[in-house]
Amino acid sequence: MEKKENCKGCRANVNVDINSIEALVEEIRNNSEFDVVSSEVYDNRLNICKECKDFVYGTTxxxxxxxVKVRALLKSSVCPSYKGDLWGH
Ligand code: SF4
Incomplete structure (x- = not known):
């Protein structure tokens, strides 16, 4: 059974089904109102996140x-690290 852990701010469960996130990513990709990065930039950003100590729950x-799968997709996004933008912008 999945461990239930709540967000300290909003009390929602922090463990989100990866399929829900993938569906959101697809929705954004298919919506022309959003300006998204190339696959190369997207993969690069996600690889940096996966190595980051601030990457938690495998999603956030x-x-x-x-x-991160949503944030990294948007062209206007930057990495919010206090150390500076770890995505290298
Ligand atoms: S701080 Fe930057 S690199 Fe780290 S998980 Fe967040 S967005 Fe990714």
């Missing part, structure tokens, strides 16, 4: 609370 950036 601990600095901003965003799902």
């Amino acid at each position: 950036c601990n600095q901003c609370g965003c799902f």
Whole structure:
């Protein structure tokens, strides 16, 4: 059984089904209102997140609370690390 752990801010369960996140990513990709990065930039950003100490629950950036798969997709996004933008912008 999945461990239930709640967000300290909003009390929602922090463990989100990866399929729900993938569905959101697809929705954004298919919506022309969103400006998204190339596959190369996207993969590069996600690889950096996976090595980051602020990557938590296998889904989330601990600095901003965003799902990294969503944040990394948007062209206007930057990495919110206090050390500076770890994505290298
Ligand atoms: S601090 Fe930056 S590199 Fe680390 S998980 Fe968040 S967005 Fe990714």
